[in-house]
Amino acid sequence: MKEESKAEIINRLRSVAGHVNGIARMVDEDKYCIDVIHQIQAVQAALNKISLKVLDDHMHTCVIEAIEGEDLEERERVLSEIRDVFEVRGKL
Template sequence: MTTTAPTVEEAATGHGYISDKNRYLARLKRIEGQTRGIHRMIDEDNYCIDILTQISAITSALNNVALGLLDDHLKHCVTNAIETDTADAEQKLREASAAIARLVKS
């Protein structure tokens, strides 16, 4: 049940996020800029609450990136492993659950 035919690159690496790579890169660039912004706010003695508001915005943005990567991972890497009935399907399911637990508790 491969939802969409993997691109050559995707098939080579098997990573689900490859098809969305540029979007992920752009989002990470933005988050990096926001982090630099917080550094500047502290450096310029901004009000604590304004800094906290920015931090919550970044953790939210990071969580959304993580949820996207996880969705891609389940749909591609985990699905491919289950379909090809290889032993690593169990490994990939264990890894996915551990990653979900870290996300919920970080």
């Protein structure tokens, strides 16, 4: 991963962790359930964006490398990983 992307992704993940701790505090302070759910959904949307960015970076580095390489098994492995990520996403 490029250093720039890396720093951005780390920052966004730490901000998500802070957000989730904030939701724990909301629950502790008996905030309204629906507001708690909305905040959880906001976190899920943020995580969607982060994993999209990681995937995008991955395709522009490892996937291109693997397909350019001569190792056909490696190429197959890399493509099936993308497929798996998409499959799991369909179950979230």
